[in-house]
Amino acid sequence: MRELDYNFAIERLTTFIREKAEETGVDGVVVGVSGGIDSATVAYLAAKALGKRRVLGLIMPYYENRDLDDARLVCESLGIDYKVINIRSIVDEFESAVGGLDTRSRGNVMARTRMVLLYAHANAMNRLVLGTSNRSEFLTGYFTKWGDGASDYAPLINLYKTEVWEIAKLLGVPERIIEKKPSAGLWEGQTDEDELGISYRLLDEILWRMVDLGMGNAEIARELGIGIEMVEYVENLVKKSEHKRRLPVGPVF
Numbered sequence: 001m002r003e004l005d006y007n008f009a010i011e012r013l014t015t016f017i018r019e020k021a022e023e024t025g026v027d028g029v030v031v032g033v034s035g036g037i038d039s040a041t042v043a044y045l046a047a048k049a050l051g052k053r054r055v056l057g058l059i060m061p062y063y064e065n066r067d068l069d070d071a072r073l074v075c076e077s078l079g080i081d082y083k084v085i086n087i088r089s090i091v092d093e094f095e096s097a098v099g100g101l102d103t104r105s106r107g108n109v110m111a112r113t114r115m116v117l118l119y120a121h122a123n124a125m126n127r128l129v130l131g132t133s134n135r136s137e138f139l140t141g142y143f144t145k146w147g148d149g150a151s152d153y154a155p156l157i158n159l160y161k162t163e164v165w166e167i168a169k170l171l172g173v174p175e176r177i178i179e180k181k182p183s184a185g186l187w188e189g190q191t192d193e194d195e196l197g198i199s200y201r202l203l204d205e206i207l208w209r210m211v212d213l214g215m216g217n218a219e220i221a222r223e224l225g226i227g228i229e230m231v232e233y234v235e236n237l238v239k240k241s242e243h244k245r246r247l248p249v250g251p252v253f
């Protein structure tokens with residue numbers, strides 16, 4: 001992986017958030033706080049950049065589990081204002097309007113419901129929505145289109161997951177949040193690495209060589225000592241999700 005000066009990265013990230021808040025003239029930001037590391041890191045960065053009074057955390061559980069306690073821990077240890085909004089009844093309403101949903105589709109409705117609530121608060125409070133997507137998720141399409149993928153600014157978008165782990169440690173994000181397995185939390189027992197079929201450590205090594213260095217698949221496989229099928233699998237994730245990384249297009253006249 002590339003060598004990054006993480007203290008410098010934190011400086012860049014906080015400056016970025018402060019500049020965007022000033023340029024746009026907002027009163028603050030809204031962040032969806034899940035109890036996971038990406039949203040914890042964004043909340044910590046925003047509080048550092050803007051002061052805790054200008055950061056609102058929205059905790060939007062569907063399940064009542066450990067993540068809810070962890071999300072509270074993030075907001076309370078930072079001292080930011082937060083609200084807990086249970087989204088189950090809203091998601092149920094969508095589900096009955098559609099006439100039933102499979103597990104993945106219901107998960108996407110959860111992510112999009114959270115997006116609607118974040119923007120409702122941003123509109124009403126003259127704030128920006130800060131997204132939490134990182135480069136590993138963005139490049140593989142591991143996010144809900146117009147759901148958790150939607151935001152006004154996404155400070156972590158150019159940082160790989162393994163880099164977010166390092167930044168979170170330096171920011172003082174609670175250990176238990178750094179140590180837990182990344183999960184979209186869209187169904188019980190879901191973990192990113194199981195669903196993606198690869199560890200973030202290996203994924204990031206492959207993506208960095210493929211996308212940032214432009215290396216060929218065979219060379220990547222050789223250098224990492226892995227089968228070429230794994231590299232091709234990652235290449236396919238990147239290709240298949242191209243549509244998630246751009247605005248909708250139409251024919252050109």
Ligand SMILES: Nc1ncnc2c1ncn2[C@@H]1O[C@H](COP(=O)(O)OP(=O)(O)OC[C@H]2O[C@@H]([n+]3cccc(C(=O)O)c3)[C@H](O)[C@@H]2O)[C@@H](O)[C@H]1O
Binds near residue numbers: 184185
């Ligand atoms: N080629 C194409 N060109 C243009 N549009 C295309 C398309 N293929 C699909 N689409 C559209 O995209 C839709 C599918 O995309 P989408 O609705 O996002 O759904 P999809 O990619 O099927 O599911 C989202 C994935 O992201 C994961 N996720 C979601 C949320 C959070 C996190 C997390 O890490 O926290 C992870 C989730 O577990 C699942 O694996 C299709 O229904 C269709 O509308």
Ligand SMILES: Nc1ncnc2c1ncn2[C@@H]1O[C@H](COP(=O)(O)OP(=O)(O)OP(=O)(O)O)[C@@H](O)[C@H]1O
Binds near residue numbers: 036038039114182
């Ligand atoms: N229960 C929730 N309450 C509020 N926001 C949520 C909730 N679940 C998901 N989100 C939002 O969706 C984002 C995407 O989830 P994702 O799982 O990728 O990130 P994370 O939970 O912060 O970190 P990790 O990937 O390590 O679990 C979260 O960062 C958060 O902004």
Ligand SMILES: [Mg+2]
Binds near residue numbers: 037182183
């Ligand atoms: Mg999560």
